[in-house]
Amino acid sequence: MRSALVVGTGLIGTSIALALTRRGIDVHLSDTDEGAARTAASLGAGHTGRPAQPVDLCILAVPPARIGAMLAQAQREEWSRVYTDVGSVKALVHTSAEDAGADLSRFIGGHPLAGRERSGPLAARWDLFEGRPWVLTPGATTSRDALNQALELVSLCGAVPVVMDTDEHDHAVALISHAPHLVAALMAARLEGAREESVRISGTGIRDLTRIAGGAPELWEDILAANAPAIAEVLAAYATDLTAAVDALRAVAGPDAEAAKRGAANLADLLRRGNAGQARIPGKHGTASASYTAVPVLISDRPGELARLFAAAGSVGVNIEDVRIDHSPGREAGLVELLVDPTVSDRLAADLAASGWTVQS
Template sequence: MVESRLTGPVRVVGVGLLGTSIALGLRARGVDVILSDASPTNVSIAVDYGAGRGATDGDEPQLVVVCVPPDVTASVIVRELSAYPRAVVTDVASVKKPILDAVIAAGGDVTRYVGSHPLAGREKGGPMSGRADLFLGRPWVVAGHAGISYQTAAAVDDLILDLGATLVEMTAEEHDSSVALVSHAPQVISTLMARRLAGAPDAAVNLAGQGLRDVTRIAASDPALWVQILGANATPTAEVLRGVRDDLDEVIQALDASSFGSTSPSAEALPSSTWRRTMVEMLAGGNTGVARIPGKHGQDRRYASIVVMVDDTPGELARLLTEMGEIGVNLEDLRLEHSPGAQIGLAEIAVLPEAVERLTAALADRGWRIAG
């Protein structure tokens, strides 16, 4: 067991996905974790899951981590600061400035509070979705402020490092504008694209491939939670979406007026070079932007991948993974693509770059078809 930087008990308030994942990660380092939630059932599930123990009257936590919905985060922070006057308090809400302002307005002791936000998650919530490794290598923002004490900053830094995350320091304002760009606006865009599918013909939806799945994956997120998040970070998110709207208007205008045939009665056909230039600029700009994202499709760039064709029969995927183990290559990540009715699926296997050539040759020798 790896020794923890944190020395005292850690109280986790809210045992959904993030709270349970934090608790599991700390328990893996031997930290005494105290679990609290408005739902006794959630606490029982998290305790059974090995995430910690239930709260008792004599608890004296070193650190309190508030993992509750954004609309109640500030009030819970103030309550925990009052209940545990010797503890440092942080939270993991996805907006920071409104919460800090509310804590100050309520008279909370901000010398013992600093907001934070791990940029990690899954589409599904609840304690059973928790993973001890959820934060490994992921950015975790600490939104410092003028009144914070050294002890407060150190305790939250230790939490982040204990969970294997990468500490990023920002102001609350910088954080909120950043997540509007990389998280909140993308959620809206994904949702709106998925909404187009709701009334689409089955014949069209059945043609969907991995591209559409990638674009709409996060559209499966909890609407109630996202209403709170978007409401709390409305202005920065709306600013990003206005920029997207401007780009969409330009693309639509170019398509409507393309020399291949206008779709708008009022549009005048543009010379081929004009509308093509617009489209090339937009598409190339997307190439430039996506190249800045750490890791292809969110994967770590330290990994390389191969695509293996897998027959749609029981046990074939399990056989592939078993044979990878026999070859002696560790699976770092796995992505599956399979369309309804197809006789094969595609397994995109991420491994260390130095293992790609050996794995490709060994799988081919065993009869596997390598697609790329």
């Protein structure tokens, strides 16, 4: 690949462009919002304007509902030799492209599984896709050239290619991304009218659960509409479990001892299933999820404190696998939980305490 055209200079499009320019690819940028394209160019993502000659690969980084018609137009006007997209749904894209008369032999669907709560070119990062899955959905007529160009794109962006069927992809992202976003939004919406005293004592649990609810509503409206059937199917299963949980809780709190016993058993089963499902989420480097022990350390909210704590852990030869931070309400301090291998947690706690850190038991 020597040249590429990125159409759509939001977070994903600009991040792809930044990754490609770092690898020496001649990148052209196009957007209906000329200001966004100029902003991406000023960040070093490439240069604005369509190329005079067809490029090697055109990446359509626009909302899924627009991809099919845009692909057909791009092929009529010969923007590129081959094309891919980065839409978060795939069946709609393939169907709309076929309906628009696009040549699907020169197209391969794509979806990088990476993102941020922020949107727009200013949120872009060249390393956004490093180590992340990038799904490719070749069709029955996809050419070898299109597949190879897409695989090179994934490699240049540092991602890991995963080949899937379009329907399989759409159900998968409904399960692991789209439905969870709606659930996070539903939970966060409960906080909108909550009493201030309740919100003030929020901790890491509710923060982690609602983090993705901070995504741009206009972007997610398009995504949810494009994959509505698959998302509805997943949410219907959620609703069944949620109804069962409500019934179990009411039974536990009720006067019937036998019903309370059954309710407690149902809640225990739901929690067990939750443990089993959470354990299936891949851990570091795609390996099986591991169990870590938390070493809680109280630190002040001063510049450099977190770095100093990490350095202290490193100085005793302990690798920090993950970290959680909970800020104290009304105080310039926070509780940092260092997640480490269980075999070294006691030693780390003792060494940190000996060095003057406040380690909670």
